[in-house]
Amino acid sequence: MSERSDFIEACWGRPVSRTPVWIMRQAGRYLPQYREVRAGVSFLDLCRNPELAAKVTLQPVDILGVDAAILFSDILMPVESMGVGLDFSPGPVLEKPVATAADIATLRVPCVEEELSFVFDAVRILRAELNGRVPLIGFCGAPFTLACYMVEGQGSKDFSRVKQMMFSAPDLFASLMEKITETNRRYLNAQIDAGVQAVQIFDTWGGLLAPADYETFIQPFTAKLIAGLNRAKVPVILFVKGGGTMLDLVKQAGADVVGLDWHIPLDRARDVLGTKVAVQGNLDPSVLFGPTTVIEKAVRRILGENDGRPGHIFNLGHGILPETPVDHVRFLVDRVHALT
């Protein structure tokens, strides 16, 4: 970084000039400029093309004025390299979901540097193009969320198949989690080597579990992933969607920043998390459909709940919805900056 970044400072819990803000899934379908790029290329081909991935990564930085860029990619890219096949139609579909010990035994821990070189090429392009303007965030899926897709083969309402494996064959489940954890440890470290300045771990489905089961079956793998990162200079953000009732356990996984969905008031979350962990969040994405008066009120409420404590990165509580008006997102970013 050529200069001090509010985003990175906030991740470390240090004072900032104004509250930094970025938007989960900020490079996405709600942006006409993104849809223009996507008109000519499939989602997977866009992920695999470093120049185009870099291009859409930069769009929200230019259009919205957010305080961080996040690499355009998908959490399933390293999973594909493990050998399960991957397509999008439009949601993810794995060609070879895993069910048996033999399935898991054939999964590879890939040489990510070679097989996902397009990701690290995109990172290098982005660092050059950003030239210190804002930091670049890398990411991966949490082991459980990836296991969900690998066992179910696609999205699911209740992911009962993966939970069935977890409860009825815990050793088998653990062997799968182990391979995913090691793959993603290497994958995130390679992103860090290539130049990302923070990393976020997305546990989209971790909140499907009872706290006791999260603690037994899931959290040790997330903690192992985090502990295995070259993170001296790179803050780690852990986002567990639906984690509001088990923030004590999420915190113990060891991230520097805990991402929050909108189901828990920010002040209560901070009370549980204590002063040594920063927080990121937590506006309901659908508030952005409301008029600007509603958005302003919600921004003021969340900033009020934080009450000036250091270590707050403003964000949505989940990915931005495709139909969101771009004007409203720009309004949000401006108001967060103006009010802090």
Place this chain on the structure above:
Amino acid sequence: MSERSDFIEACWGRPVSRTPVWIMRQAGRYLPQYREVRAGVSFLDLCRNPELAAKVTLQPVDILGVDAAILFSDILMPVESMGVGLDFSPGPVLEKPVATAADIATLRVPCVEEELSFVFDAVRILRAELNGRVPLIGFCGAPFTLACYMVEGQGSKDFSRVKQMMFSAPDLFASLMEKITETNRRYLNAQIDAGVQAVQIFDTWGGLLAPADYETFIQPFTAKLIAGLNRAKVPVILFVKGGGTMLDLVKQAGADVVGLDWHIPLDRARDVLGTKVAVQGNLDPSVLFGPTTVIEKAVRRILGENDGRPGHIFNLGHGILPETPVDHVRFLVDRVHALT
């Protein structure tokens, strides 16, 4: 009731001989006997046939030995009578979803006694057939959950359309909620008149909202519904799926029993709710896929979290999943009884 019921006593927070247990969606597809009935009749026709609805209502009482029967029906039955049309294929599909002020103006508050007479006939048949064996629970959907279906026209991943109406046209949204609330107040009171001995209000989607928005837009209508019930002798259970981070607000809606999903440990929930409210829950339904050792461990954990406090009804944290082995459900019921 011919004799004292542990279920009703637990609803009132009074001592019981052993912890009562029933299963949300206990009359359903996981039972071969239910599938046999359904083979000859559509879901809607089953709901509308008092004899058949009573028959499947009784199945889990006979097969599982649960401590309460819950009327077989669907939360959308009164909504259909409001004039939106209804089909199942297999999820609910409304023929005329509401979007505008004109749509809402044309909605009727139906004369439930006439238009839903099949429901009350089923209640009367069931009270006679049960003959005091176990109490009969009636139910309805919470105003917000019904508004979700009425605006979206079907299930949805994030119900952004109804939230858009809530945020951008709060008066319009309130007028819809008002009509639903009055319809369901009449509907539940008619169930009580017909003989149900407890009622449950299902707010399947209330947990989609931030606590502040739940408090502003939703909870007043749930509270109004509850306050308008003839409930002197009939306990009211309120279940807000995903409500674990806002149990203080759920409690203030005024129910006698708060239903809990599995995302919050029972002891923490009781700490928030205090001693004047009973609780119902809260086993993760997918635990029933596990071996009996896993089920036993989870039952012991939940009973341990309750720690002998009066006012606990054991249940799942959401509806039972269709592929659940019946033997495992019977094991669960037996263990809850044996361990308390």
